Amino acid sequence: xxxxxxxxxxxxxxxxxxxxxxxxxxxxxxxxxxxxxxxxxxxxxxxxxxxxxxxxxxxxxxxxxxxxxxxxxxxxxxxxxxxxxxxxxxxxxxxxxxxxxxxxxxxxxxxxxxxxxxxxxxxxxxxxxxxxxxxxxxxxxxxxxxxxxxxxxxxxxxxxxxxxxxxxxxxxxxxxxxxxxxxxxxxxxxxxxxxxxxxxxxxxxxxxxxxxxxxxxxxxxxxxxxxxxxxxxxxxxxxxxxxxxxxxxxxxxxxxxxxxxxxxxxxxxxxxxxxxxxxxxxxxxxxxxxxxxxxxxxxxxxxxxxxxxxxxxxxxxxxxxxxxxxxxxxxxxxxxxxxxxxxxxxxxxxxxxxxxxxxxxxxxxxxxxxxxxxxxxxxxxxxxxxxxxxxxxxxxxxxxxxxxxxxxxxxxxxxxxx
Amino acid sequence: xxxxxxxxxxxxxxxxxxxxxxxxxxxxxxxxxxxxxxxxxxxxxxxxxxxxxxxxxxxxxxxxxxxxxxxxxxxxxxxxxxxxxxxxxxxxxxxxxxxxxxxxxxxxxxxxxxxxxxxxxxxxxxxxxxxxxxxxxxxxxxxxxxxxxxxxxxxxxxxxxxxxxxxxxxxxxxxxxxxxxxxxxxxxxxxxxxxxxxxxxxxxxxxxxxxxxxxxxxxxxxxxxxxxxxxxxxxxxxxxxxxxxxxxxxxxxxxxxxxxxxxxxxxxxxxxxxxxxxxxxxxxxxxxxxxxxxxxxxxxxxxxxxxxxxxxxxxxxxxxxxxxxxxxxxxxxxxxxxxxxxxxxxxxxxxxxxxxxxxxxxxxxxxxxxxxxxx
Numbered sequence: 070x071x072x073x074x075x076x077x078x079x080x081x082x083x084x085x086x087x088x089x090x091x092x093x094x095x096x097x098x099x100x101x102x103x104x105x106x107x108x109x110x111x112x113x114x115x116x117x118x119x120x121x122x123x124x125x126x127x128x129x130x131x132x133x134x135x136x137x138x139x140x141x142x143x144x145x146x147x148x149x150x151x152x153x154x155x156x157x158x159x160x161x162x163x164x165x166x167x168x169x170x171x172x173x174x175x176x177x178x179x180x181x182x183x184x185x186x187x188x189x190x191x192x193x194x195x196x197x198x199x200x201x202x203x204x205x206x207x208x209x210x211x212x213x214x215x216x217x218x219x220x221x222x223x224x225x226x227x228x229x230x231x232x233x234x235x236x237x238x239x240x241x242x243x244x245x246x247x248x249x250x251x252x253x254x255x256x257x258x259x260x261x262x263x264x265x266x267x268x269x270x271x272x273x274x275x276x277x278x279x280x281x282x283x284x285x286x287x288x289x290x291x292x293x294x295x296x297x298x299x300x301x302x303x304x305x306x307x308x309x310x311x312x313x314x315x316x317x318x319x320x321x322x323x324x325x326x327x328x329x330x331x332x333x334x335x336x337x338x339x340x341x342x343x344x345x346x347x348x349x350x351x352x353x354x355x356x357x358x359x360x361x362x363x364x365x366x367x368x369x370x371x372x373x374x375x376x377x378x379x380x381x382x383x384x385x386x387x388x389x390x391x392x393x394x395x396x397x398x399x400x401x402x403x404x405x406x407x408x409x410x411x412x413x414x415x416x417x418x419x420x421x422x423x424x425x426x427x428x429x430x431x432x433x434x435x436x437x438x439x440x441x442x443x444x445x446x447x448x449x450x451x452x453x454x455x456x457x458x459x460x461x462x463x464x465x466x467x468x469x470x471x472x473x474x475x476x477x478x479x480x481x482x483x484x485x486x487x
Numbered sequence: 488x489x490x491x492x493x494x495x496x497x498x499x500x501x502x503x504x505x506x507x508x509x510x511x512x513x514x515x516x517x518x519x520x521x522x523x524x525x526x527x528x529x530x531x532x533x534x535x536x537x538x539x540x541x542x543x544x545x546x547x548x549x550x551x552x553x554x555x556x557x558x559x560x561x562x563x564x565x566x567x568x569x570x571x572x573x574x575x576x577x578x579x580x581x582x583x584x585x586x587x588x589x590x591x592x593x594x595x596x597x598x599x600x601x602x603x604x605x606x607x608x609x610x611x612x613x614x615x616x617x618x619x620x621x622x623x624x625x626x627x628x629x630x631x632x633x634x635x636x637x638x639x640x641x642x643x644x645x646x647x648x649x650x651x652x653x654x655x656x657x658x659x660x661x662x663x664x665x666x667x668x669x670x671x672x673x674x675x676x677x678x679x680x681x682x683x684x685x686x687x688x689x690x691x692x693x694x695x696x697x698x699x700x701x702x703x704x705x706x707x708x709x710x711x712x713x714x715x716x717x718x719x720x721x722x723x724x725x726x727x728x729x730x731x732x733x734x735x736x737x738x739x740x741x742x743x744x745x746x747x748x749x750x751x752x753x754x755x756x757x758x759x760x761x762x763x764x765x766x767x768x769x770x771x772x773x774x775x776x777x778x779x780x781x782x783x784x785x786x787x788x789x790x791x792x793x794x795x796x797x798x799x800x801x802x803x804x805x806x807x808x809x810x811x812x813x814x815x816x817x818x819x820x821x822x823x824x825x826x827x828x829x830x831x832x833x834x835x836x837x838x839x840x841x842x843x844x845x846x847x848x849x850x851x852x853x854x855x856x857x858x859x860x861x862x
Contacts, residue, residue, distance in 0.1 A: 085524065087518075089518075089524065089526075089527075092518075092522050093518060095516070095517035096514050096515075108502045108507060108510070109502060112500075112502055113498075114498040114677075117495055117498045119781075119788060119793070119795050119796060120784070120793035121788065122495070122793055152556035152560070153712045153713060155703065155711045156556070156700050158702070159700045159711075190702070192702025192703060193702075195711065196701050291519075296514060296715075296717055296718075297713055297717065297718070298685060316559055316560050316563050316583075316699075317563070317583070317586035317587060318562070318581065318584075318586050318587070319581075319582050319583065320582070327586070328556060328557045328583070329557060329558075329559070329677065330683070331677075331682065331683035333682065333683070334684045401523070408518075408527075409524065411523075
């Protein structure tokens with residue numbers, strides 16, 4: 070992984086050091102290489118079945134679909150390509166709810182209730198809120214202070230009107246990994262669909278739709294070194310999960326999602342999935358080691374530094390830290406050599422504290438001083454050391470305990486890849 | 488190597504070099520356009536610059552452009568997001584319009600596929616509920632252009648909104664949201680030399696839509712999801728190149744006219760669908776009576792000529808075209824019409840390749856038919 074030739078030309082191993090992999094990842098050069106021919110010589114519309122340009126494109130999208138499925142032990146026919154995880158989450162919730170209402174059971178209660186967590190990604194919460202306005206009941210469960218769902222509380226929330234439980238596999242802001250297999254078993258035993266937003270988890274940790282009894286899973290391309298504009302929704306065939314499409318038309322994707330498939334983007338997602346399948350086993354422990362190194366340095370140098378989210382059940386590359394007495398914007402401004410964020414990208418422009426940290430019960434003043442650090446495939450040990458020093462030095466300066474200038478610049482030189 | 492001739496540009500166009508360059512640059516960057524750090528801000532600048540380029544294609548202000556995943560989604564956002572109680576769509580619309588709202592009312596068309604304006608006026612007069620009229624600029628299967636300015640005038644006279652799917656027209660003929668008279672305009676990148684997976688809905692001043700994909704509040708709350716930066720950059724570069732190269736389509740039209748003249752010269756019973764009305768410069772729907780469209784596209788493909796039997800999305804399931812059915816085309820025409828669509832890099836040699844293969848196929852079938860009659 071330290072071979073300079075695999076790095077994209079402009080990033081991420083340049084200043085500022087990119088520690089925002091939860092927001093977006095650079096396209097892996099190997100993914101880009103797989104995609105490029107489908108922009109140019111194999112540009113055909115994959116739905117043009119009457120000629121070879123179309124047939125070549127279709128063969129490529131189907132091979133990619135198989136790779137996307139294989140990573141989670143699914144059947145290729147269970148993968149619906151979408152424009153991204155936001156669309157997948159909207160399709161899962163609205164599609165299941167609308168189908169349930171359009172096809173009420175002959176006997177017994179109508180199952181139309183959604184149960185989700187108050188810490189879900191905005192697109193799940195917004196989709197649920199839109200369903201509420203249409204009259205679907207929605208329950209938003211709180212989480213434990215460590216960010217994990219209480220299985221007892223979840224079991225209590227499920228009743229005979231519950232249609233679907235939606236719980237994020239790994240959290241975008243605080244990185245915690247939910248007990249998916251336990252949630253899946255609970256949902257299956259109660260006859261409830263289990264949807265998981267795996268935008269942050271897919272390709273990072275092992276996921277198995279059979280073992281975990283997952284019925285619907287949202288997948289994102291640009292979180293796993295594939296490009297933006299592509300994602301997928303895993304939709305279980307046995308027992309069959311039925312959805313009404315959000316976007317209808319030409320009938321592509323088995324009627325679940327119309328629109329011309331973007332062949333190069335599908336190929337990119339497939340290649341990224343295939344790479345993750347091979348490399349996850351080595352990448353995850355490497356990132357875990359780097360994350361621990363980063364955390365230890367920061368914890369040693371910053372008094373009362375607080376780690377948000379469960380320390381054990383978390384993504385290997387993810388940290389969410391509260392800096393007491395500081396605000397995140399001032400820390401980010403004081404440390405321009407590290408690209409980091411306050412929370413999810415889509416809401417990070419907002420100044421109010423993260424709703425996720427509020428649900429965890431973290432006081433506003435601490436939440437206001439919280440930073441998300443995300444490590445990824447191209448993060449090096451030298452970068453981590455440089456970033457830890459730069460962040461700690463910036464925090465020191467802000468606390469008015471600035472060491473002499475010479476000591477600040479004593480930080481390790483910016484690492485070169487190699 | 489065997490000669491290959493691509494004449495299925497209405498299904499998708501090859502990526503323009505300008506788009507490829509813009510995308511290559513964008514793909515080499517990381518960063519989420521909604522992040523506040525330097526890379527996020529750089530991505531944001533790229534998105535906003537691209538928005539200006541796409542707005543220029545549509546003759547709109549940049550803040551009126553909503554990036555979506557493609558033409559299909561843009562059509563859905565227009566029909567489902569406008570909030571109008573009543574939606575009227577022409578019978579020859581793309582399936583992404585026809586299926587967006589099953590309750591939509593169909594506006595009939597004449598034998599050329601042109602909207603019946605008197606009927607539209609009556610339909611709007613007969614119901615006072617706020618309406619939206621959706622009629623495409625030009626048909627994807629026949630290239631027949633609609634009298635959009637007239638349709639806009641009638642819609643607006645009744646207080647209705649006018650949505651126009653200009654996916655097939657943009658980049659081929661000069662147009663803008665103003666000249667079309669539309670309140671909402673659908674664009675697709677991959678039909679004009681941009682990448683697949685990106686499109687836009689353009690809104691007239693004062694018009695807004697409710698999102699169908701909700702979440703992080705991107706695109707001013709009209710369409711959530713991390714911005715598809717490379718796609719947007721490629722779309723914008725293609726849009727700019729399309730505007731600059733619009734005159735190429737005069738040459739494309741000459742080639743298309745030559746093709747039709749050659750086909751009609753070789754086969755007196757061939758029919759050019761919509762041949763007497765205004766059409767896109769690049770599209771020809773040609774019927775070879777007595778030979779199924781399926782047989783034709785397979786035979787042409789064997790000769791290295793790529794055309795289609797209709798819209799790409801439905802070309803796999805061979806059935807009668809809903810467009811030709813709405814036009815009341817006789818069965819022998821509807822079942823034997825293929826779509827030949829040209830683009831900016833189509834050459835005379837491409838046309839000669841098509842005409843040679845098509846005429847040879849025609850002679851084989853006519854020879855067989857006359858032998859059968861003689862027997």
